[in-house]
Amino acid sequence: MISNTIHNDLVIENGIAFHEDVMLDLKHLKKVYPTPKGDYVVLEDLNLQIMKEEFVTIIGHSGCGKTTMLSMIAGLNEISGGNISVLGRHIKGPGPDRGVIFQAPSLMPWMTSLQNVMLGVNQVFPHATKSQRNDIAKYYLQKVGLEDAFHKKASDLSQGMQQGVGIARAFAIKPKVLLLDEPFGMLDSLTRGELQDILIEIWNKEKITAVMITHDVDEAIFLADRVVMMTSGPKAKIGDILNIDFERPRTRKSVLEHDDYYKYRKHLIDFLEH
Numbered sequence: 001m002i003s004n005t006i007h008n009d010l011v012i013e014n015g016i017a018f019h020e021d022v023m024l025d026l027k028h029l030k031k032v033y034p035t036p037k038g039d040y041v042v043l044e045d046l047n048l049q050i051m052k053e054e055f056v057t058i059i060g061h062s063g064c065g066k067t068t069m070l071s072m073i074a075g076l077n078e079i080s081g082g083n084i085s086v087l088g089r090h091i092k093g094p095g096p097d098r099g100v101i102f103q104a105p106s107l108m109p110w111m112t113s114l115q116n117v118m119l120g121v122n123q124v125f126p127h128a129t130k131s132q133r134n135d136i137a138k139y140y141l142q143k144v145g146l147e148d149a150f151h152k153k154a155s156d157l158s159q160g161m162q163q164g165v166g167i168a169r170a171f172a173i174k175p176k177v178l179l180l181d182e183p184f185g186m187l188d189s190l191t192r193g194e195l196q197d198i199l200i201e202i203w204n205k206e207k208i209t210a211v212m213i214t215h216d217v218d219e220a221i222f223l224a225d226r227v228v229m230m231t232s233g234p235k236a237k238i239g240d241i242l243n244i245d246f247e248r249p250r251t252r253k254s255v256l257e258h259d260d261y262y263k264y265r266k267h268l269i270d271f272l273e274h
C-alpha cells in the first residue's frame, strides 16, 4: 500500500519518481565565489542524491570544493544556483535537522564538556526539563567515552577528547543528517581509529544519514556505503561513485582481509591520480 506520506513526498522529474527514501537531494548545484580577478565557479551542475540512513564519504583533490559543498548543505554558505533539499524541502539556511562536525571542534574553551553539549541541546529542546536536557547531553558524552570528563573545561581536554565532545554535541541535537568535514584530520591514527568506531556505532544506532569529507582513502572505504568522488575544480561536480558492499558491522581486520578491498582502493586511487 502506498501511504499518503509517500504520495506527498513523491517528486516526479523527467519522468522519474523519487520518494521519501531520499534524505538529501542536490540538484544542479552551483557555487560562485566573487574574487578580485572575477567570479570563480567552484561547483557547477553538481547532482547527488543521498538516501536515508546512508553513510557517504566524499573524496577529491584539495581545493576542489568539498567544504564548499558541505557548508552549503549545512546552510552556512549561500547557494549560487540549483537547490538542496532535505526530505523534499529546499533548505533556506542552517537548521537542527543538520548537525555539523568540523575538523577543529570549535568548543567554548572556558566551558565544561557538559556545558558545551548543553548549548546545542538547550536550543533544540527548549521545552524539555533541565534534567531531561542534562540526561541527553550526558548520554552522548558517555557514548564517546567522556563520562569522567563531564565537568572538565574544554581547554583542558586533549584534541581527541575535544573532538569527542564535538561528536557528542552533534548527535545530541538529534539531527536527520550529520555533516562531517574531515573530523579526524588532526588526530593521531590510534585516536582516529577509536573515534571512527564510536562514530559508526552511534550512527548505526541512531539511523541517521551521514556525509563525511575525508582525505584518507582507507577511512573513506571503512566507513562508507558509497564513496563519492569529486572532480577537480573549477566547475567541480561528481566524477564517480563507488558502492562499498562490505557487510556491517565491519572491523578493520575484516575489511582489510576482504577480497574486494584492494579493488576498491585501486578504484579510488586511480580516480585521484587522473
Ligand SMILES: Nc1ncnc2c1ncn2[C@@H]1O[C@H](COP(=O)(O)OP(=O)(O)OP(=O)(O)O)[C@@H](O)[C@H]1O
Pocket: 033, 034, 035, 040, 042, 060, 061, 062, 063, 064, 065, 066, 067, 068, 069, 233
Ligand atoms: N570565501 C571564498 N572566497 C573565494 N574563494 C573561496 C572561498 N572559499 C573557498 N574558496 C576557494 O574555493 C575553492 C574550493 O574550496 P574548498 O575549501 O571548498 O575546497 P576543499 O575541496 O574543501 O579543499 P580542502 O580539501 O583543501 O579542504 C578553493 O579554490 C578555495 O580557495
